[in-house]
Amino acid sequence: MAMNYNAKDEVDGGPPGAPGGAAKNRRPDNTAFKQQRLPAWQPILTAGTVLPTFFIIGLIFIPIGIGIFVTSNNIREIEIDYTGTEPSSPCNKCLFPNATPCFCTINFTLEQSFEGNVFMYYGLSNFYQNHRRYVKSRDDSQLNGDASALLNPSKECEPYRRNEDKPIAPCGAIANSMFNDTLELFLISNESQSTPIPLQRKGIAWWTDKNVKFRNPPGGKDLEERFKGTTKPVNWVKPVYMLDSDPNNSGFINEDFIVWMRTAALPTFRKLYRLIERRNDLHPTLPAGQYYLNITYNYPVHSFDGRKRMILSTISWMGGKNPFLGIAYITIGSISFLLGVVLLVINHKYRNSSNTADITI
């Protein structure tokens, strides 16, 4: 308003002799940034401006959802609970503490054949692997093959740090509670004959874990020698160097062990147990038919109401079977679309009253 003649109208107030240049000393720079005039996109959130967003979300989400849903549905998955809490279960006998070692067999049928690589998981429920004290109870240096940490594990491992004055390798509660059931899968090809399904025990852990994070301690050729001076975890039957006969899969780099050490996020989880590789011939990896699962039942979960499962699953580009994501995408997409329609109606109805000019954002 009056800004533009402020320089002139007060003659007496101003320094008359002051040259103009000097007088403008403190004049702020007239730059877009300093004057807060940066070019800007100024979206206004109204029905009219927002509804394209909703439609676009709907249009993107629904196809994605359908895609995921179809993919997920194409994944074959079978889950066999072998906890044995039900009296009818063949594994029921193993619940009794004195029944070790305990073997049980569960029969199951695959209605459809499993194509491609099949993953065999064991699943645990109600197992709090994410408990704070549990998660902390490990020594990564020891697992990384650090010689000093091997013999002197971190305090975090307490109370599974030392046993009978010997350092435990691997120390800590996680290692101590390692899953130790053995699962074997057999295909009943005809009435009496059954063929074992070849289960790959390698390639189930992350490559970086196996090669970077977990290392056996340095030293002699023999694994046992390398772990000299340590003792096995309390709950374990065998020491760590006897986890597998293959020296490349024994000790800390045993893949079952590595997989177990990656503590699960939620109390219900599964962990990769074995890999059933696709056969080169045209037969499906697991043809439809009768199978039985041989279980060496060691792992006690009954005491804390846990459950054990064996899961066979194929995978797709998006991983394992997961109906949720597809449904979620479809739902959200539909809701978004619906809201878009609502906004469209509102926009149509109220556009005139509120002077929302038809200026798109």
Added chain:
Amino acid sequence: MEREAAAAPEPGPRGRRRRRRRRREGRTRTVRSNLQPPPGAEEPRAGAGKGALRRRCGCPPYVADNRLKTTKYTLLSFLPKNLFEQFHRLANVYFVFIALLNFVPAVNAFQPGLALAPVLFILAVTAFKDLWEDYSRHRSDHEINHLGCLVFSREEKQYVNRFWKEIHVGDFVRLHCNEIIPADILLLSSSDPDGLCHIETANLDGETNLKRRQVVRGFSELVSEFNPLTFTSVIECEKPNNDLTRFHGCIIHDNGKKSGLCKENLLLRGCTIRNTEAVVGIVIYAGHETKALLNNSGPRYKRSQLERQMNCDVLWCVLLLICMSLFSAVGHGLWVQRYAEKKALFEVPEADGSSLPPVTAAVYSFLTMIIVLQVLIPISLYVSIEIVKVCQVYFINQDIELYDEETDSQLQCRALNITEDLGQIQYIFSDKTGTLTENKMVFRRCIVSGVEYSHDANALRLARYQEAEEEEEESVPRGGSLPHRYSMGSYQGIRILNRSHSTKSHRRSSSRAEAKRMSTLSEHTAFSSPMEKNITPDPKLLQKVIECDRCLAKARHHEHPLAHLSPEQLDIFDFFIALTVCNTVVVTSPDQPRQKVRVRFEMKSPVKTIEEFLRRFTPSRLTSGCTSIGNLAPNKSANKSGSTFLPALTNDSTLFRLDEPLGRSPLAINSNGYSNGAPDRWVPENPGLEREPEPQAEPEPEPEPEPEPEPEPEPEPEPQAEPEPEPRPQRESERELRYEAESPDEAALVYAARAYRCTLVDRLPDQVSVELPQLGTLTFEVLHTLGFDSIRKRMSVVIRHPLTDDICVYTKGADSMVMDLLLPCSSDDPRGRHHKKIRRKTQHYLNHYAVEGLRTLCIAKRVLSKEEYAGWLQGHLEAESSLENREELLFQSATRLETNLHLLGATGIEDRLQDGVPETIAKLHQAGLQIWVLTGDKQETAINIAYACKLLDHDEEVITLNAESQEACAALLDQTINYVQSKNPSSSLERTETSLSVAFSSLCSPLASSTSHPSPSLVIDGRSLAFALEKTLEDKFLFLAKQCRSVLCCRSTPLQKSMVVKLIRSKLNAMTLAIGDGANDVSMIQVADVGVGISGQEGMQAVMASDFAVPRFRYLERLLIVHGHWCYSRLANMVLYFFYKNTMFVCLLFWFQFYCGFSASTMIDQWYLIFFNLLFSSLPQLVTGVLDKDVPAQVLLNKPQLYKSGQNREEYQPLTFWLNMVDAAFQSLVCFFIPYLAYYDSDTDVFTWGTPITAIALFTFMLHLGIETKTWTWLNWTASGFSVLLFFTVALIYNSSCATCYPPSNPHWSMQTLLGDPLFYLTCFLAPVTALLPRLFCKALQGSLCPNDLQKGRQLAKSITAIDTFVQEELRTESSEQKKRSTSACPFQDSIAQPACPTKASEEPHAMALNVPLKEDTLVEGLGRQAPGSSMPEEEEAVLEEHPGNSKRKPVNTGGTAPLSSIFNLPNFSSLNWISSLSLVSGLGSVLQFSRSSLQMEKQDSDFLPSTPQPDQELQATDYF
């Protein structure tokens, strides 16, 4: 100067220590010369000569030296001291506590070192900031400490140059003209023969006029130069204190004689020596003990309202945190209980193998949870807010629209932490003089002997003044064409032009009066000239003066020259003599910088004794008086100027009353360069005083031996000041004189008298020389000067008239006072009747003046017989010499003298409104601000200024509250409240509420709103205010005031001002802003939530106390409406976002507790957890917090109503807070459970699962911020992109850096793995979108169905830009004629488009039209709907037609309200007036219409481009009538 202020922010602990020491020392200080040997043992505690003593024997100094040290820290003490200070902040202690908690193994959640990192980071940032501040203080200290000054050296026996810091108490300092005084110095010698010294105290109190200081009695008579070596006296004075206006002490000479010291002897540090070649003094107080530094209280820490609210919400968060932790702890306890006995495999027993008891586990869990959830109380919140505020301050400072070119100053933010308060102000308390007005007093009209001289030409001149520069091309030739300035010829063309110009004036008060006069104006025209100094005389009066002069010239050798004059002539003569003589103006000449003009015939001092009186009052006119040492004392007191004359009688606070009619307001009348204090500007500048060409008057030979200044051929500079070079006949006879006055109106009167050729040539304590054209220089012997004080409200001089030898008293004062003191005249004899008639007429005109908003002063005279004088003198001398209640006696003595006066006349001085004040006030009103004007001025003047500045509206009722007693006041209040309530049946509070919700569009025009809701205005005087502020009445008063649109408090004291502010603040719990410019506003400024000082004229005092300093009142509009709104909205949104962000993040962790046995486990890696707030998500919100503009400035200014959103705290209410929290909880649920379900029963591990959640949270934050951000600049995009990139980069680096380093998460390669996992992308895409859908939907719904005002404003801004482009296209095709029309139409719109016009116009010519559609909302809508191609010009024409009608409608409205007012005329309380209309206004319509059309014709011819802003301004004026 300013540096000093900045350098001495706080006395701090030093001050405290000093104070303690002072108490120990006793109540006085003794100062001796450092040159003398130290005092002997017999004076052990005298402590004298300490400086010298200290230097010699190194005794511990108990008196500060002059070193300035304002730094808080030394290198060594920095770290501990700074940490100590930082830990005073509770938040810091909390965060450190939590970080330390991590060191306890049982409860630790993170690696201890890592947990400390953010706290250390925050502490380091703050420490660095403190260090930087301290360093800059140190630098400025250093600079000041190393200023040089001449100090007498004992060794070298002469003055040597020393640094300021080396000055000690007891040193002798020699200062030259224009030097800054380094310490508080007792003046011992001055080069001035009178022992005077002038100082300018602008650095202390902002007063730019000269103050006179006097050499200590007994030293001024020294003929030779003062020799410090011979100074043996001892000075006893007060302990250092911060009272600038007081200094007491005495000096004890060797012979045991004592003489008193007062403030007149003291030169204060920071002031500047002016007008005096050299002075010598002894240092009394140095360094931190100087009054200037003791007065410097340093910056204040204010906590903004928003911050208080935020702190409250932080407490809520703490509560929430505790609740969550407790819940979790209980859950964990139960969980442990459940699984402990079951020998769960995942149960980790204690080290000894036993399992943890549930209760212990719960306690541990609780503590760990607090660590884990600490993010809820955001550590970065405080730092971020501080950063944002600093940036906001930066942007406010950088705003070019707040830059005042004239003073080369921009807005200063002195308080860094209350920027957002600016957006929530509800009450503005404003000073009037100097704040609303310019504090430039301009002589406007006068009454002499009952005849009013309207000075039409003068009025015209003032009006013309505005446009003078803008139309230089026009005025220059015109000026040249006229041979004489006082030409009586009529120039029709010019007159018409003038007429149109005058309406352009945006000073309503003057233009209104002028507009009225315009039609009757016939023969007087004049040129414009520098506003205050060159007064155009009224031709009639001038004629009379000339006649009078002639008569006197003829009769000067007669016995009684004055007897030859007619009574009227006599009055005229006396009137001007009184104007010239009766003041304390110091005459200086510009060629010698601030050098006193000396026209000295003799040395005479005012009469001191009866003997002297008898001796001197012999018939001879020129007696040489001799001054004796003893005479100096009364001399001093008699010469004491104005305010200090009766310090005991006037309350100290009244010394600061600036608003007295005879304003004490120190302002630079001669502000040419001088007021700006740049020394180099003195010499070249020419105030143009010599503009007094006088064709008839023959120049008198100059009697004084003073070196004559070179007559300059052309008065040069001031190219701005002088629109037209004047022909200057006879200028060689003119001397360039400048008048340094204490109060601006004094100078205005002297200038006025000079216009009538009664020129004040010189003023000395004892004589005044006046130059008259015919008589030459007359020297009046000043016998006494009875200075102005606010109780008497008048000042007098007693002089001996050189022509008649009569002893005359000239009195000048407030009309209310002077009129009562007039000689009672009987109505019997004709003379008496004549006098009565004159008085009646004068009173009539005075009332009229007051209505016009002029400051009125009455001039009266009394002739004393010698006997009378002798009688009075007796009493007066007694009074002067009395020791007890001297002030009171002097007051009585003055009262005795000032009676039986003969009225000479009266003057009307205009205090011009500042630029843009009415517009600003109108805008602020529209913005829903209640404006209170608290002024010391009298009611009529105040009311009229209020009308002029649109504070009061002629349409609305004005309730005037004048009560004589408490009871009357109570009754009045009751009645008024009843009346107001009866008018508005709904109670006021509801009414204001509804008016707030009144639709946006209806508020667009201020007129509409004021007619639909006629809220009255309240005028209350100081006395009634005092009653109303009593405990019993304050509620009623507040109730009444709350319903008033504006309140005007007249005659209020500074204390009352602050009381009012305090009352409103505490009782109504409202946000208050106080704005003022002078010392009398300081208390008010300090009390208010936001204090604004005007840094223009009065300088520093108010600015020092303020939080913001603006150069002009009008900048307040932009400061509040634009920056205040932005700051508030930005900060509110940022704080809300902060809370949202942290709650959302913490909730993610909390939900996880349900799936980890409440074990305080986290799925988010500790690094992410700790740095998420600090690094990954902080930058975008900072950018938004600094740069986001919810509504563009232009729209904010056009629609001040938008400001109400801040007042109502719409953006940050408890409800919004909780809604925000609920939304945060919802979003966290989504963001937690989508990954939960997506990864349910999968083989993912904790931290690999937590990483997508972190990423989801980050994306959600960004999108949320995106929804909240209103303006997206590239900075926002960059910041968001940067944040996301930073997160992924850090994650990738972190996840590949070390395989074993970060237990327990050990996230080696998880990010890399995740990036190869489609599921990660799918969840990261789904979750944020899902989380934000409801918010987006609600926002859109709300924006469509019930948009709030801000959203409408945003839409408006949108349509403007759309229309802008449309109009531009249109204009390109329009013919040039239509272009012109659209430009001339632009001004017609109401205030909406004004700010846009000038700024845009400067960029592109046709952008003017851009604003046209803004005028009416309907228009906008119409245009918005219509496709391009609709006929724009037609719409404009409609507007054009509409407006003349508007201006006619107005008077009808006012007429309608008039009868109503008569109903409520209460006979019992006659003071309750309903001023509903002023007849003055009604007649304006036609004049304005005419002027407008004439302007349009003019505009057709002129090129519209360069002058586009003008029609805007001018025609806008029509709207206000």
